[in-house]
Amino acid sequence: MTRRTPLMLQIVTGDPRPIARQIVDGIRRQIVAGELEVGAALPSVRGLAQQLAVNPNTVAKAYNELSAEGWLDTRAGLGVFIATPRQRLSESERARRLEEAVQRFIGDVIALDYPADEVLERISYELGKCVPRKTA
Amino acid sequence: MTRRTPLMLQIVTGDPRPIARQIVDGIRRQIVAGELEVGAALPSVRGLAQQLAVNPNTVAKAYNELSAEGWLDTRAGLGVFIATPRQRLSESERARRLEEAVQRFIGDVIALDYPADEVLERISYELGKCVPRKTA
Amino acid sequence: MTRRTPLMLQIVTGDPRPIARQIVDGIRRQIVAGELEVGAALPSVRGLAQQLAVNPNTVAKAYNELSAEGWLDTRAGLGVFIATPRQRLSESERARRLEEAVQRFIGDVIALDYPADEVLERISYELGKCVPRKTA
Amino acid sequence: MTRRTPLMLQIVTGDPRPIARQIVDGIRRQIVAGELEVGAALPSVRGLAQQLAVNPNTVAKAYNELSAEGWLDTRAGLGVFIATPRQRLSESERARRLEEAVQRFIGDVIALDYPADEVLERISYELGKCVPRKTA
DNA sequence: GTGGTCTAGACCACG
DNA sequence: GTGGTCTAGACCACT
Numbered sequence: 296m297t298r299r300t301p302l303m304l305q306i307v308t309g310d311p312r313p314i315a316r317q318i319v320d321g322i323r324r325q326i327v328a329g330e331l332e333v334g335a336a337l338p339s340v341r342g343l344a345q346q347l348a349v350n351p352n353t354v355a356k357a358y359n360e361l362s363a364e365g366w367l368d369t370r371a372g373l374g375v376f377i378a379t380p381r382q383r384l385s386e387s388e389r390a391r392r393l394e395e396a397v398q399r400f401i402g403d404v405i406a407l408d409y410p411a412d413e414v415l416e417r418i419s420y421e422l423g424k425c426v427p428r429k430t431a
Numbered sequence: 432m433t434r435r436t437p438l439m440l441q442i443v444t445g446d447p448r449p450i451a452r453q454i455v456d457g458i459r460r461q462i463v464a465g466e467l468e469v470g471a472a473l474p475s476v477r478g479l480a481q482q483l484a485v486n487p488n489t490v491a492k493a494y495n496e497l498s499a500e501g502w503l504d505t506r507a508g509l510g511v512f513i514a515t516p517r518q519r520l521s522e523s524e525r526a527r528r529l530e531e532a533v534q535r536f537i538g539d540v541i542a543l544d545y546p547a548d549e550v551l552e553r554i555s556y557e558l559g560k561c562v563p564r565k566t567a
Numbered sequence: 568m569t570r571r572t573p574l575m576l577q578i579v580t581g582d583p584r585p586i587a588r589q590i591v592d593g594i595r596r597q598i599v600a601g602e603l604e605v606g607a608a609l610p611s612v613r614g615l616a617q618q619l620a621v622n623p624n625t626v627a628k629a630y631n632e633l634s635a636e637g638w639l640d641t642r643a644g645l646g647v648f649i650a651t652p653r654q655r656l657s658e659s660e661r662a663r664r665l666e667e668a669v670q671r672f673i674g675d676v677i678a679l680d681y682p683a684d685e686v687l688e689r690i691s692y693e694l695g696k697c698v699p700r701k702t703a
Numbered sequence: 704m705t706r707r708t709p710l711m712l713q714i715v716t717g718d719p720r721p722i723a724r725q726i727v728d729g730i731r732r733q734i735v736a737g738e739l740e741v742g743a744a745l746p747s748v749r750g751l752a753q754q755l756a757v758n759p760n761t762v763a764k765a766y767n768e769l770s771a772e773g774w775l776d777t778r779a780g781l782g783v784f785i786a787t788p789r790q791r792l793s794e795s796e797r798a799r800r801l802e803e804a805v806q807r808f809i810g811d812v813i814a815l816d817y818p819a820d821e822v823l824e825r826i827s828y829e830l831g832k833c834v835p836r837k838t839a
Numbered sequence: 840g841t842g843g844t845c846t847a848g849a850c851c852a853c854g
Numbered sequence: 855g856t857g858g859t860c861t862a863g864a865c866c867a868c869t
Contacts, residue, residue, distance in 0.1 A: 313858080314860075323538070323542060349861090351861095352860075359842095363635065371867065372721070373868080373869070374840095374842080381659065381660065384657055386657070393553065398557075402456040403536075405460055406463070407529055409525070415554060418537075422537065445651075488854065489854060599813050622847070627858075641857065641858095643854085644852075644855080644856045661815045664815055669826060669829055671811070673826075673829045675807070679800055680735065683830040686826070687823055690808065721868055722868085724868095
């Protein structure tokens with residue numbers, strides 16, 4: 296039987312990220328961190344919507360995005376499940392996206408004038424929390 | 432007397448950042464890197480708009496944002512100048528922005544499944560290019 | 568200046584595919600067939616919605632999917648453009664998807680009891696219409 | 704007397720097709736391939752449901768669909784049997800379905816950028832496995 | 840009950 | 855004007 300994981304997630308209204316993005320990021324992180332087991336059932340669209348006090352469409356959008364990216368399997372009439380991990384993107388696409396993220400990050404952070412060590416330490420810490428496993 | 436720095440900047444249409452953001456980031460980066468000297472005059476709004484082939488409103492918006500953050504001084508009738516360096520943001524605001532940028536970066540990069548060292552190395556390299564000073 | 572390609576597309580109500588999917592397929596096909604040039608602007612979300620007599624959200628969804636797949640570049644405030652082609656998926660993911668499509672197709676077609684040659688000829692013809700270019 | 708064919712079938716949870724569809728496809732495929740003889744009895748609805756560990760309603764739905772299409776005969780009180788072969792669909796219906804399947808397949812596959820030969824070879828191979836006869 | 844799709848209409852950021 | 859996001863509520867298919 297598949298446990299309906301209660302799913303720890305919270306929407307921060309002050310966060311500049313749109314709600315659907317917060318849900319996507321939150322779930323993806325938990326999957327990567329191994330806090331959600333492969334095959335486990337997530338809360339239903341309507342259920343999570345109620346829990347987070349947002350519109351079901353917003354949750355559906357987040358679930359759809361995660362499915363499109365291969366993180367979730369969604370089966371009409373049954374529910375949404377953690378998919379078996381796989382490398383979906385080509386090497387060039389991964390490199391392109393890393394570059395884009397780095398450029399954006401530098402742009403955001405450079406103005407703050409933090410010492411490089413401090414920034415690196417923060418990133419390193421967060422990365423450490425999330426990447427215990429190797430390539431799928 | 433004020434040199435009219437020609438200002439090396441280029442707008443990349445493929446870049447996902449809005450144009451104003453590209454201008455802001457670009458100028459800020461050059462100030463931080465010391466490529467733009469304190470007191471130097473920037474091109475006029477209309478001038479830069481023409482040079483970059485973008486809407487003058489867009490350039491004005493970028494200049495305004497940089498002025499609001501304390502990077503530029505706008506002197507009516509004279510033009511726009513690089514402001515004297517000082518602490519441009521409150522401590523809490525800086526911390527908040529760093530945190531925001533880190534979270535976003537992690538969210539973007541976590542899905543790519545790169546080894547942490549590689550990510551850190553990229554960040555470190557880019558940071559090194561831009562932050563020769565310790566603190567402002 | 569970027570031409571606003573009028574975009575030949577029609578929604579078939581009898582088609583079992585959802586509307587957004589029809590739009591996605593139609594545009595993707597035209598891009599692959601080279602009927603839409605890289606960099607060309609597509610009709611605006613609202614414009615195409617009116618042309619096809621569907622809800623703007625539906626068009627937006629289609630455009631979003633195509634952007635997520637890397638076929639389109641969408642720039643807020645400017646419009647939607649044909650992106651430069653690139654291979655976004657990993658080799659294994661491509662193989663997986665081909666397999667899935669083949670299985671589904673066989674399942675659909677096997678019951679119809681057409682001679683294999685006839686089926687192959689149809690596929691071949693349609694494929695020929697769409698694949699004049701090589702890998703990006 | 705009617706042999707109770709044990710019916711080799713397996714439901715794949717990862718398969719994007721709904722369960723009823725998988726059953727329909729599987730049985731149809733075996734009939735077409737001649738693995739199920741005309742007149743042979745199929746497992747009862749409840750029996751197959753138990754064997755596959757799915758809801759009996761799902762099996763009943765599949766059997767009904769196959770009966771409606773003329774592949775099975777349901778004889779009250781006796782069970783379900785492979786029907787005698789005849790033209791199960793009108794000519795126009797067959798053509799319509801082929802067209803539909805082709806369009807969907809092309810839509811799925813076109814984005815993967817495989818050389819036409821490779822796609823045709825895959826289809827041809829799978830078709831060969833299932834269509835030993837010329838016409839029914 | 841589950842997810843998927845579509846419509847309608849509001850509000851925001853960007854140019 | 856452009857696209858992006860969210861809400862609200864209806865209808866459908868699947869189990």
